[in-house]
Every structure is written in C-alpha cells, then in structure tokens.
Amino acid sequence: MVGAARPPTALVTGTDRTHPMGGGVMSLRYLLGRTLPLAALLLVACGGKPEAATIETVPPSSASATASASAVAAPPSKPDPDRVMAHLKVLAGDIGVRAAGTDGERRAAEYIAQSLKDSGYQVAVEPFTFDLRYDTSAVRLTDGNVKALALTGSPEVEARGPLVAAGMGRPEDFGLRDVKGKVVVLDRGVVPFAQKAANAFGAGAVGVIVVNNEDGQFRGTxxxxxxxxxVVAVERSERARLMTLAQSGSVATVVSAAGSRQTPSQNVVGRNGDKCEVYLGAHYDSVPEGPGANDNASGSSMLLELARTQKRAGLCVVAFGAEEYGLWGSQAYIKQHGVAGIRFVLNFDMVAKVSGAQVVGDPALQEKILSMLKQAGKAGFRPGQFPPFATSDHASFVSAGVPAVTFYAGDDPQIHQPGDNLSNVDRASVETMLSAGELAINGLMSTR
Ligand SMILES: [Zn+2]
Incomplete structure (x- = not known):
C-alpha cells in the first residue's frame, strides 16, 4: 500500500505542498525489541540453523516441491497457505527490505520470476524507471548535525555563516539586526515561507533555517x-539549541539537497499464452524503513501460490515494482501494454494480518465478489476502503477504465515500520485471504 495508515499530520499544513505520493516523512519507531523474536522465528523456521538467502529455489512444501509442467497443467488445485508462508519468509526474511530501485527489490524480482517459471508461466521482467525523490538536507552546527528538509523551491546549494535569530522573518525583524553574510533562524508562522525567504535574501542573509511551530517535520514551499x-526547515525540538548558538554567533552550514532522480525498477509478468483477460497482481517492493512482511511480501507470496494453483488460459499475473513511491509499476505496465481485452484485475495488498478483511475498489466487481464470498459462507468480508491518503495498484487500472479490486486484510499499525517483519504476519490470516482469492478467481472466471 502506498500512503500512511495514519494521516501524515507531521507533514503538511497550510500552504505547504508535497508530492502527493512522496512517501512523506514518518516518525520512525525503531522497534528494536522485535529483533530477538524475529531471530528466534527464523531459527525455528530453518530447523535450528539460519540458512543463507537462496533466492533461486522454490520454497519447500509438505507435498512434492517440484512444480513440473504436467503438474501445473492439471485443473486448478487448492492453494496451500504453507507455501505462501514459505515465500513470505524468503521475501521478507532472507531478502528483507525491498525498497524500489535497490538490490533488495531486484533480488525479489528474480525470486518471483523464478517461481513463476517453475509454475510453467512465460515470464518477462519488464524494466521501467521512476522518479525517486530524495532529501538529504541538513544543518551542520559546531556541536553536531541537525536533520532538515529543504523547502520546495530551495536551490540545491549549501552556505556557511554565523547564526542569527530574526523572529518571524518580517521586514521589521531584519531591520533590527545585521544579517548580511549570516544564516538566519526564523520561526514558522505569520509570514508565508516565500516571503520569509525573500526578506532574508533581500537583507543579505546567506541561508535560512525555518523552525517548526509544532511537533514533527514539515515541508513548506x-x-x-x-x-x-x-532554505531548510527543522523540527521545533531544535529551537532552544539554535537560539543558544545564535546568541554567541556560532557558525553553521545550511545544506539544501532535495530533488528527484530517475531510478530503475521492474515488473515481473507471467503469461500463459498470448491472451491476458484476467490479471492477478501484487506489489513486491517495500518501503526503505522495513522488510514489509504484510505490506506487501504477503500479497506477492499469495500471488505466486495463486499463480501456481489457478493457472488457466487467459489468466496472467504481474508483480509490480515501485508501488510504495506512487503506483509506478502498475502505471508503467498500463502505459506499455494498454488495457484492451482485460476483463478485470484482482490485486492483493496486506493480506497476512486480518483486522477487517475487505475488498477495495470498483464497486460492481466488489459487490460481485462479496456476494460470492457470502454464498460460500465466508463471512466477515466487507466492501472496504483504504485509510485516507492510501491506495494500491488496483487504482491504476480503475483509472484506466478496468474493473479492479484489491484484497486487503485491514488496517495494520506496523505499516511502513521496521516492525512489519515476519512476526507481524500469521498463517491463519493468510489462509482466510488465500481462500477468498481462490474463490473469487474461480467464481469470476467461470462466469461471463
Ligand atoms: Zn505500503
């Protein structure tokens, strides 16, 4: 899922502007306490000795692990939650963080491609590039560095000078002080950011630090x-330190370094013949902050098991890259192939921790699936929606006019956190969501 589970309150207010899908700035709670249980889990999972990441192998299964061509040509078989869990352990455990554009994402793509090949699909790894936004801005003080965010429109430059405080940055604030050749520290509020910066620039300042007037970081424009x-922004908690240093005219360096660069990612596509009427999809990238076990090693793992067991004419699968930075994979796929002939798309995102199982997306398709689930006695699923600001790859297809939904197990407080690791997912949830996916595929593909 792209976007935060909680509204990004620390991010944007007033006239501030950010990239709508920019991933934002989240307060990270490094849940170090989870390291031990995870290690323990891995020990158990690997029979006492953690194995090195082997990304070329099909995960073991209680039954025969060889997915031969003849086996997959058989009529659709029952998907196995244990095999989903085994894929999950490779993607979120052995490989771990799979942020778009990183080696982790690339290795995950290789693993997925191999698994689809083993299930008898014609596999294509389709590269694309996306706009990766970065911000490594900082304020270097005599007693250490402070994390900063560049204001949108600030040039990528750095400047050095003695610190001086100049209130809110109104013209009269500058009239009281000589700021020529200095780095001014301003409080957020009253005057628009652009005006603060222009006033400081006009008075001869070489750099501007805007101190937030509420908790968290912000990105102004x-x-x-x-x-x-x-022109950079820092957190309110740095104010006292900056003011003390400014009183003694201590020297600071302001570094504004934010922008975007074209970054490679890839979709992994499994076709079965040349016709793709129905797509199963899931994004396999994670955020940089954690291994994304639930978001979305779970959906990609389920995708692999549904691909193996539900293989039939007209069914294709896509594992999308770079979802977390703004649905780039699904958009690249649509741009490259169009959507002609696609009847519908079933996407899977965050499906290994049921807190409120739901089907999100196109209302008519949603209703059809929910009534099938109800008829089959699978209570508890409801028409759903993602938290504010959040979405997933089905949305790209809906925008292109294709009925598409995402299977989603519900809100997860660990989303985009280091704690979304293997201890965050459970087999029972996988079983629930997997059988719902199987039922929807069978139900929808047997009717027109
Ligand atoms: Zn996500």
Whole structure:
C-alpha cells in the first residue's frame, strides 16, 4: 500500500505542498525489541540453523516441491497457505527490505520470476524507471548535525555563516539586526515561507533555517520565489539549541539537497499464452524503513501460490515494482501494454494480518465478489476502503477504465515500520485471504 495508515499530520499544513505520493516523512519507531523474536522465528523456521538467502529455489512444501509442467497443467488445485508462508519468509526474511530501485527489490524480482517459471508461466521482467525523490538536507552546527528538509523551491546549494535569530522573518525583524553574510533562524508562522525567504535574501542573509511551530517535520514551499540561498526547515525540538548558538554567533552550514532522480525498477509478468483477460497482481517492493512482511511480501507470496494453483488460459499475473513511491509499476505496465481485452484485475495488498478483511475498489466487481464470498459462507468480508491518503495498484487500472479490486486484510499499525517483519504476519490470516482469492478467481472466471 502506498500512503500512511495514519494521516501524515507531521507533514503538511497550510500552504505547504508535497508530492502527493512522496512517501512523506514518518516518525520512525525503531522497534528494536522485535529483533530477538524475529531471530528466534527464523531459527525455528530453518530447523535450528539460519540458512543463507537462496533466492533461486522454490520454497519447500509438505507435498512434492517440484512444480513440473504436467503438474501445473492439471485443473486448478487448492492453494496451500504453507507455501505462501514459505515465500513470505524468503521475501521478507532472507531478502528483507525491498525498497524500489535497490538490490533488495531486484533480488525479489528474480525470486518471483523464478517461481513463476517453475509454475510453467512465460515470464518477462519488464524494466521501467521512476522518479525517486530524495532529501538529504541538513544543518551542520559546531556541536553536531541537525536533520532538515529543504523547502520546495530551495536551490540545491549549501552556505556557511554565523547564526542569527530574526523572529518571524518580517521586514521589521531584519531591520533590527545585521544579517548580511549570516544564516538566519526564523520561526514558522505569520509570514508565508516565500516571503520569509525573500526578506532574508533581500537583507543579505546567506541561508535560512525555518523552525517548526509544532511537533514533527514539515515541508513548506517557496512557490515561485527566486531565492538563490538554501532554505531548510527543522523540527521545533531544535529551537532552544539554535537560539543558544545564535546568541554567541556560532557558525553553521545550511545544506539544501532535495530533488528527484530517475531510478530503475521492474515488473515481473507471467503469461500463459498470448491472451491476458484476467490479471492477478501484487506489489513486491517495500518501503526503505522495513522488510514489509504484510505490506506487501504477503500479497506477492499469495500471488505466486495463486499463480501456481489457478493457472488457466487467459489468466496472467504481474508483480509490480515501485508501488510504495506512487503506483509506478502498475502505471508503467498500463502505459506499455494498454488495457484492451482485460476483463478485470484482482490485486492483493496486506493480506497476512486480518483486522477487517475487505475488498477495495470498483464497486460492481466488489459487490460481485462479496456476494460470492457470502454464498460460500465466508463471512466477515466487507466492501472496504483504504485509510485516507492510501491506495494500491488496483487504482491504476480503475483509472484506466478496468474493473479492479484489491484484497486487503485491514488496517495494520506496523505499516511502513521496521516492525512489519515476519512476526507481524500469521498463517491463519493468510489462509482466510488465500481462500477468498481462490474463490473469487474461480467464481469470476467461470462466469461471463
Ligand atoms: Zn505500503
């Protein structure tokens, strides 16, 4: 899922602007306490000795692990939650963090491609590039560095000078002080960011630090202003330190370093013949902050098991890359192949921790699936929606006019956190969501 489970309150207010899918800035709670249980789990899972990541192998199964061509040509068989769990352990355990554009994402793509090949699919790894936004801005003080965010429109430059506080950054604030050649520290509020920056620039300042007036970080915008000095924002908790240093005229360096770069990612596509009427999809990338066991090693693992067991003419599968940075994989897929001839798309995102199982997306398809699930006695599923600001790859297809839904097990407080690791997922949830997926595929593909 892209977007935060909780509204990104620390991110944007007022006239501030960010990339709508920019991943945002989240307060990370490094749940170190989870390291031990995870290690213990791995020990158990690997029979006492952790194995090195082997990404070329099909996960073991209680039954025969060889998915030969003849086996997959058989009529659809029952998907096995244990095999989903085994894939999950490779993707979120052995490989771990799979942030788009990283080696982890690439290795996950290789693993998925191999698994689809083993299930008898014609597999294509389809590269694309996406716009990766970065911000490594900082304020270097004599007693250490402070994390900063560049205001949108701040040039990628750095500047050095003595610190001086200049209130809110109104013209009269500058009139009281000589700021020429200095780095000014301003409080957020009252005056728009662009005006603060222009006033400081006009008074001869070489850099601007805007201190937040509420908790957390924020990214303001300078609009169309044409300042050539670095303008960055820091958290409110740094205010006292900055003010003390400013009193003694301590020297600081302001580094504004934010922008975007074209970054490679890839979709992994499994076809079965040349016709793709129905797609199963899931994104396999994670956020950089954690291994994304539930979000979304779970959906990709389920995708592999549904691909293996539900293989039939017209059914294709896509594992999407770079979802977390803004649905780039699904959009690249649509751009490359179009959507002609696609009847519907079933996507899987966050399916290994049931807190409120739901089907999200196209209302008519949603209703059809929910009534099938109800008829089959699978209570508890409801028409759903993602938390505010959040979405998944089905949305790209819905926008292109294709009925598409995402199977989603419900809100997860560990989303996009280091704690979304193997201890965050459970087999019972996988079993529930897997059988719902199987039922929907069979039900929808047997009717027109
Ligand atoms: Zn996500």
């Amino acid at each position: 300078l609009g169309d202003s044409k300042v050539t000095i670095p």
